[in-house]
Amino acid sequence: MSTSMVRRTAILVACMLFATQLRGQQSRNTVAFTGIELHDGLGRVLPEATLVIRGEKIAAVRAGGAQPGEKVVDLHGRVVIPGLIDANSSLSGGQGFNYNREDPVLPNLRVQDGIETLQNFHAGPVASATGLVVAYLSPGAWRPIGGQGVTIRLDGETLLDMQMIGTQFVHFSINEGALFPYGLGKAMPQTHMGIVATIRDELLKARRYARLRATARGSARPAYDPDLETLAEVLSGKRIARIDVDTAAEIERALSLAAEFGIRPILEHCVEAYKVRDLLAKAGFPVILMPYTQGDVYDVAVERKVLETPGWLAAHGVPVAFQTFGHGMPPYGNTYEYNEPQNLLLNGILQVRAGMRPEAVLSSITSVSAKILGIGDRMGSLGVGRSATFVVLDGQPFEYATHVEQVWIDGRRVFDAAHDPIVRR
Amino acid sequence: MTAAILSTSPLLQATCEAQAATDVTLLCAARVWTMAGDPISNGCVQIADGRVARVGQRSDFDTSLPGVVDRPNGEIIPGIIDVHSHFTLRGDPRGAGEANERSRSFAPDLDILDAFDPYDPSVAHARSGGVTTALVTPGSIGVVSGRSALVKTTAPPLSQMVMRTPAGVKGTSWRPETYDVFDHWLGEARAAQARPSSDTAIAIKVGEQLLRREIPLVIHGGYPGGEIEPVLAIADKYALRLIIYHCESCDENYEELVARKIPIVVGPRIMYWNRGRETNLASFLMSKGLLVALASDASSGESRYLMDDAGLALHYGLTEKQALEAITINAARIFHADDRIGSLTPGKDADVVVLSGPVFRARTHVDLVMIGGRVWYER
Numbered sequence A: 001m002s003t004s005m006v007r008r009t010a011i012l013v014a015c016m017l018f019a020t021q022l023r024g025q026q027s028r029n030t031v032a033f034t035g036i037e038l039h040d041g042l043g044r045v046l047p048e049a050t051l052v053i054r055g056e057k058i059a060a061v062r063a064g065g066a067q068p069g070e071k072v073v074d075l076h077g078r079v080v081i082p083g084l085i086d087a088n089s090s091l092s093g094g095q096g097f098n099y100n101r102e103d104p105v106l107p108n109l110r111v112q113d114g115i116e117t118l119q120n121f122h123a124g125p126v127a128s129a130t131g132l133v134v135a136y137l138s139p140g141a142w143r144p145i146g147g148q149g150v151t152i153r154l155d156g157e158t159l160l161d162m163q164m165i166g167t168q169f170v171h172f173s174i175n176e177g178a179l180f181p182y183g184l185g186k187a188m189p190q191t192h193m194g195i196v197a198t199i200r201d202e203l204l205k206a207r208r209y210a211r212l213r214a215t216a217r218g219s220a221r222p223a224y225d226p227d228l229e230t231l232a233e234v235l236s237g238k239r240i241a242r243i244d245v246d247t248a249a250e251i252e253r254a255l256s257l258a259a260e261f262g263i264r265p266i267l268e269h270c271v272e273a274y275k276v277r278d279l280l281a282k283a284g285f286p287v288i289l290m291p292y293t294q295g296d297v298y299d300v301a302v303e304r305k306v307l308e309t310p311g312w313l314a315a316h317g318v319p320v321a322f323q324t325f326g327h328g329m330p331p332y333g334n335t336y337e338y339n340e341p342q343n344l345l346l347n348g349i350l351q352v353r354a355g356m357r358p359e360a361v362l363s364s365i366t367s368v369s370a371k372i373l374g375i376g377d378r379m380g381s382l383g384v385g386r387s388a389t390f391v392v393l394d395g396q397p398f399e400y401a402t403h404v405e406q407v408w409i410d411g412r413r414v415f416d417a418a419h420d421p422i423v424r425r
Numbered sequence B: 001m002t003a004a005i006l007s008t009s010p011l012l013q014a015t016c017e018a019q020a021a022t023d024v025t026l027l028c029a030a031r032v033w034t035m036a037g038d039p040i041s042n043g044c045v046q047i048a049d050g051r052v053a054r055v056g057q058r059s060d061f062d063t064s065l066p067g068v069v070d071r072p073n074g075e076i077i078p079g080i081i082d083v084h085s086h087f088t089l090r091g092d093p094r095g096a097g098e099a100n101e102r103s104r105s106f107a108p109d110l111d112i113l114d115a116f117d118p119y120d121p122s123v124a125h126a127r128s129g130g131v132t133t134a135l136v137t138p139g140s141i142g143v144v145s146g147r148s149a150l151v152k153t154t155a156p157p158l159s160q161m162v163m164r165t166p167a168g169v170k171g172t173s174w175r176p177e178t179y180d181v182f183d184h185w186l187g188e189a190r191a192a193q194a195r196p197s198s199d200t201a202i203a204i205k206v207g208e209q210l211l212r213r214e215i216p217l218v219i220h221g222g223y224p225g226g227e228i229e230p231v232l233a234i235a236d237k238y239a240l241r242l243i244i245y246h247c248e249s250c251d252e253n254y255e256e257l258v259a260r261k262i263p264i265v266v267g268p269r270i271m272y273w274n275r276g277r278e279t280n281l282a283s284f285l286m287s288k289g290l291l292v293a294l295a296s297d298a299s300s301g302e303s304r305y306l307m308d309d310a311g312l313a314l315h316y317g318l319t320e321k322q323a324l325e326a327i328t329i330n331a332a333r334i335f336h337a338d339d340r341i342g343s344l345t346p347g348k349d350a351d352v353v354v355l356s357g358p359v360f361r362a363r364t365h366v367d368l369v370m371i372g373g374r375v376w377y378e379r
Helices: A003-029 A094-098 A123-128 A192-215 A226-236 A248-261 A277-283 A300-315 A341-353 A358-364 A367-372 B002-006 B010-019 B122-128 B178-194 B202-211 B229-238 B254-260 B281-287 B301-315 B320-326 B329-334
Strands: A030-039 A045-054 A057-063 A071-074 A079-082 A084-089 A132-137 A145-147 A150-153 A169-174 A240-245 A266-269 A287-289 A320-322 A390-393 A404-409 A412-416 B026-032 B040-048 B051-057 B068-078 B080-085 B131-136 B144-152 B162-172 B217-221 B242-246 B264-266 B271-274 B277-280 B292-294 B352-355 B366-371 B374-378
Touching: A030 A057, A084 A320, A084 A341, A084 A367, A132 A341, A132 A367, A145 A192, A169 A192, A169 A226, A169 A248, A192 A226, A192 A248, A240 A248, A248 A277, A277 A300, A287 A300, A300 A320, A300 A341, A300 A358, A300 B122, A320 A341, A320 A358, A320 A367, A341 A358, A341 B301, A358 A367, B026 B352, B068 B366, B080 B301, B080 B329, B122 B131, B122 B301, B122 B366, B122 B374, B131 B162, B131 B301, B144 B178, B162 B178, B162 B202, B178 B202, B178 B229, B217 B229, B229 B242, B229 B254, B254 B281, B264 B281, B277 B281, B281 B292, B281 B320, B292 B301, B292 B320, B292 B329, B301 B320, B320 B329
Parallel strands: A030 A071, A030 A079, A084 A132, A169 A240, A240 A266, A266 A287, A287 A320, B026 B068, B080 B131, B162 B217, B217 B242, B242 B264, B264 B292
Antiparallel strands: A030 A045, A045 A057, A079 A390, A132 A150, A145 A169, A390 A404, A404 A412, B026 B040, B040 B051, B068 B352, B131 B144, B144 B162, B271 B277, B352 B366, B366 B374
16 A cells, blocks of 8 residues: 555544544433433323433434433433423512502513522522423513513523523503502502503504604604613514403403504413403413412302313413412522412412313423423423423322422433432422 | 391302202212221211211121212312411401401400301302311411401301300410510419409400410411510410411421420411421421421412312322321311311211312312211312
8 A cells, every 4th residue: 555545544544433432422412311201391292202312402302212322311100391481480589579669661670680699599409399490580560561571591600691582571560460659649550541541652652752763864763762662672573562460351451452552462360361261262362370279269160260261271272371479489488388489380280180181281381381481492392402401200290299300401400309408308 | 146137148048958958978988088097998987967977998888878979989088177267357367357456466355256257258169178167267466366266167157157166366476575465464364263253354254264275375476586485485384275377487496396295287388498498397397296287377268279288298298198187187186176076087077078089189179078967069
């Protein structure tokens, strides 16, 4: 052989060896969880499945076992679901943003500017121990135009680490909570009429503002106004309106406003959804509901209707997500009531009992929530290319006896029941 | 007085009609949790004259007779007892509202039954969740806020519903004047015991009942620090029966409670984050040998969910048996009502709940609720 041929062969062999090394490295990052019952969050259940993750992402979801080159973790007998997502969380101690109640219109009030010491969230051990991986922190529902929340991943040290890029919202409320003696009773709104008029007023101003900013010249062009910019984005659909309503009449008002301004909002809370479920099904707007009645409905017949409504709406094509309503976790709240964020999975039991299909209940705290929050491409379901964010359970999702064994976020295990220093169940 | 108003009530008539339903004399299921010994597999509960007559294996009974409720896949438990409730009282029990006479901090003469509304829908609502007895109580605004009562979740007239009045005296321990108020009051009551008189004020008579240990002092307490120490000192000095509601930080000072064998009613929360650590308060206190019940602290509709609160307690570490005991026999024992309720034992009230499946399972419903031998709820 000539020298150049030897050299070429040597280089070729070296390259092949290098390539083999590379593939070996990739295999080292590839983990296959086998023997699991996999619920993908989109309605599908694979009874004997393997979930393969590579780095931060899901590489494969398959019936059957691992393939050569995959590092095997045998989770025989376990159930795997997507990481849970609370679509409207008070984890940040949401009520705290409502203490200054003087101004009924604050579209640019941002939750992220008001959260203290996110590092002190015991979100890692406590939240993750219950399968909650993402929460939308709401600014509360106590103002006609109430501000913006933020979607966070419950993993990280600072807000920058945790914050997720998703849909941007502006909050509106048409409910008792939005009434307040604004201006010591001398400022709008003091009634529901006032609330809706306030919202309409601001949206009309924003519409005019947007038109003039785009078309007018010189002195006719209004100065930059951050509040109106934000509201104009709601009108254009760049931001989504979240409207908190309780009674059937309030729901109708919200639907009416939406039609008036040509927007597609998300409706929150909707305690009396059962009275207007046909209207909601017709409109098709996503709704974020409580999975149970919080003890505020105490007529047996009415309660049954309230509990059956989420399932009915979901069956009629309305995207239904569930939320919690607690005071939040440490340090903002230190007790675990039924309605706390960490009980999001267990709250589903009441919906299963009311007759909603378990996979639909699961979707309501995973894929539907993710889609509403604009992170459905990454989170909320188990499929190829999605984030490797999932929960390992020792039983069926909606049973009191079931516990979380492991929680993985973006391919990293953030909770392991067997070795956690704080959480002991 | 109340009966006279109610005797011509159409609502009462309608209720009576609803009541005159099936005469059920035998209830059978895959498992009977008697709360008096091990559960019975394939068991039955026989009813007679409003009481439990006999409990045993299915094979010991004739299930072909009329008046049988049979759930071969279900379970039977005793009627659930919610010993911390403000149900039917309008308003916010933690602030304004019928549960708190805010004008006075010292009010032992007040009687919750004068505020309790037997027509309120939350009675039927609680019943539909399996709650057959509730201890309805004033709130926690005053040092002594009034007298509580045990009621069955049946229907008006009030006299039909009341099981025991008074069932206790409600108080709180966190106010600075707590010790002095109790000391003065019970000192007077002790003096009055030596001089019986028909002119004795109600407040003093109630104090005498406490001194005789006929009724317990029920304290809302347990916030961090030595907050319950004043009432412990009072209970020691006057040899009172003391019961504590909530007891949030009682994992700190449990030795004081154990030494005095003080029963605790936790709930609805049992999980706390105390000093950087998760604590299952019920589990902890039970492990120290204390008698612990779980209750709802309902303002209205929460009582119906007490069995789900117990399910949550199960999730966070209680065993099935502990979780069930906490809402049945323990609650009865704490208020000295276990002669009549809390377990399916011959001679006790026929307060029975039939479940469609295994207890604490997601898909299990309350199928039937019997109180005093009559069916009051069917799904």
